[in-house]
Amino acid sequence: MNKFNKEKNISPFGGLKGGVVIINYGAGNIQSIKFAIKRLGYEAILSDNPEEIKAADKVIFPGVGEASSAMEKLKATGLDTLIPTLKQPVLGICLGMQLMCKYCEEGNTQGLGIFDVDVIKFDNNVKVPQIGWNQIENLKSEIFKGIKEKEYMYLVHSYYVPLNNEAIATTEYGIKYASALQEKNFYGVQFHPEKSSLAGEQILKNFLEL
């Protein structure tokens, strides 16, 4: 089993700065996140092993696809009970963020309940899914250090998180909604930082340097 030594900051790959785990539960384009982290000079390991995830310095919780089947996969590995108990910084991306919420309208899915908000579907007055580059604003978190208001991020989603107290960024698509959330050590971004050019990479870097 891959086990890394936190004191010596060595990853199982003999990585540069070590300690990043991407939760691998069979939902999403994790290769891109892994490569983006590598471009930033870090090594990430993919894991569904609770011990490895618990021992990580930073945890990335990705997700692409449909909510209920992704949740099923989390439950099958027991990760649904582990994730809410994590103490280190955790970043949910796209569906990962949505699953960290209380409830997802998609597939009538109970989420992990880390963020106290429900995820609902866009109205038909806009094209669904929203696909493309949109702006993030009202930035309120250290993960946006060096990011200017109204910076463009790449988004692909049909469901959204309404504005709420945990919002640390907002975006407008028909309505104004929460495009990033934070609750203590848990962060969530609706956009794909790993696909959002240099600004996206900066956000990932900020998270890794928390």
Place this chain on the structure above:
Amino acid sequence: MLTKRIIPCLDIKNGRTVKGVNFVDLRDAGDPVELAAMYAKNGADELVFLDISATEEKRKTLAELVMHVAEKVNIPFTVGGGISSVEDVEILLNSGADKVSINSSAVKNPQLINTLASKFGSQCVVVAIDAKQINGEWFVHLVGGKVPTEIKLFDWAKEVEQRGAGEILFTSMNHDGTKNGFANKALAKLSKMVNIPIIASGGAGTMQHFTDAFIEGKADAALAASVFHFNEIDIIDLKKELKNKNIPVRL
């Protein structure tokens, strides 16, 4: 505000970039990974790789190429060309592609759209439609536009949306390679008819053509190949021009 996307398309044959004029007479336009990284740096919003090679090693070569692109490129990209099974899609997505585009295989087996959408999510399923206007009526064509069908473009577009496609990439065979502009009337009709994003393809020759595709054609994205590959249009200049025309773009 959600911006309109500019998408360079890289035609790939045996791991190299080529561009067909009216889908024949291929010309070499460079190494795909380098070209992709260059476009990502110079303002492209997304990339499409269309594999037109027909070798037995195709699947492996393409997966390797996708992996190299994902390693270097920090914007989203779609891969298409001969994709016909869940397994094909799984390999490409696992190699780092964000979306796949299916074309002939969807026409032959429409259920494939449903299967892919439920397994991987609609967001990664682009249905590419090549169509030609014959006596005023648009018909879907297969195999890179070579084989006509009796399927009507607008019926098919509606059907692929209902089956779970996340986007439609519409190429007009009448316009492709002509550099006379996009098929704006058909685009506008498509855009009004379905509630998923429409990518315009075929006919880009000038900056004005892109403006027209977004304003008249109501397209959500515009795709082109040779005008970008041969430096006839610079993407940053194009986006500045679009911005001047009050079209939202990422600059």
